[in-house]
Amino acid sequence: MPELPDVEGFRRVLASCGQGRRIERVDVADPGVLRGVSVRRLREELRGRTLAEPKRHGKWLIARTDGGPALLLHFGMTGELLCCPPDDPPHPYDRVLLALSGDRGLRYRDLRKLQGLRLAATEADIDRILDRQGPDALAVDRDTFTQLLAGRRGRIKAVLMDQSVVAGLGNLLTDEILWRARTAPARPANRLGEDDYRRLHSTLRRVLRSSVRDGRVPDRPSWLTGHRDDPDPRCPRCGGHLRRDRIAGRTTVWCPHCQNGAEAG
Structure with missing residues (x-):
């Protein structure tokens, strides 16, 4: 099960693979991992946006975009985030794929689909989604x-x-x-x-x-x-x-x- 160190690793993947790159295409292979957002809205809100510096809180990964919404990822029991060329053959458990500028791609891969992806339009929405989270274990004094x-x-x-x-x-x-x-x-x-x-x-x-x-x-x-x-x-x-x-x-x-x-x- 992904825990804080795993999600911090996914944050580094997102930073090295996606930060500063434009989202060219959003492919949803399985809508079952979307929480509170439709496939259409996810595509419309993210396409053309540039990924900003990602953050992490506990087991949550926060993928902000410049001047746009944030994508919040939770990896449940079996999720992971991978960087690979967008045209690589899909894996059976690839649920959401982001094709990025510069021939880069991000893939949310998950076997069991116990959690998934949420879209937050504002900082207040991020706070609402994370409202029940305690202080981050790596930062708590x-x-x-x-x-x-x-x-x-x-x-x-x-x-x-x-x-x-x-x-x-x-x-x-x-x-x-x-x-x-x-x-x-x-x-x-x-x-x-x-x-x-x-x-x-x-x-x-x-x-x-x-x-x-x-x-x-x-x-x-x-x-x-x-x-x-x-x-x-x-x-x-x-x-x-x-x-x-x-x-x-x-x-x-x-x-x-x-x-x-x-x-x-």
């Missing part, structure tokens, strides 16, 4: 982070994955951060101490910086992510057996020995 978590009674794994609390964290990032911070995923967020919040925030920043450089959550041998899918997954820190649980509807992998050994705090 420690005091704000602490206040957000201390006021939540849910389990820390579920709270960190709640996009209205902190935007950008998904299943892999959250498990990695909690493992590195030695915090059990089922501990109530509001029952952590100041040292816990401080450690979680500093760990979050380190994990995100490293992941953003890779454009994804890396599956290195020294990372929990590198072992979560092993047949007999073991902790890369202590060598103990990793445990799989279901928290917030997602498969959660953690080390009972390293992560406080306390599910309930």
Whole structure:
């Protein structure tokens, strides 16, 4: 599932491939990924516009145009953004294609189509679409982070994955951060101490910086992510057996020995 590092990678794709280029043609292969906008309106509003510097907030990518609307992209579980010549043969999961000046093309590719593309005519429309998003995980400061978590009674794994609390964290990032911070995923967020919040925030920043450089959550041998899918997954820190649980509807992998050994705090 694309998380903040993946979407930051897509932002770089959009910047290097599209920024400053004119949209010559909009092809919609599957209207099922359009949210709140028709195929006709998408074409009419975007054709002839020049792509401006893209921005990202959490898992959302914001493709502004000079003097025109913004295209907001969310990648759901399986989406991605690719740069390729506009005349390349289409992939079966290419849903929307933008042909750009200079023989460039952008493709929104998605297998499951759980999210998609929205069009925002004004900055107020962008704010409305992103209204329920919390602060971006890469930018949130420690005091704000602490206040957000201390006021939540849910389990820390579920709270960190709640996009209205902190935007950008998904299943892999959250498990990695909690493992590195030695915090059990089922501990109530509001029952952590100041040292816990401080450690979680500093760990979050380190994990995100490293992941953003890779454009994804890396599956290195020294990372929990590198072992979560092993047949007999073991902790890369202590060598103990990793445990799989279901928290917030997602498969959660953690080390009972390293992560406080306390599910309930």
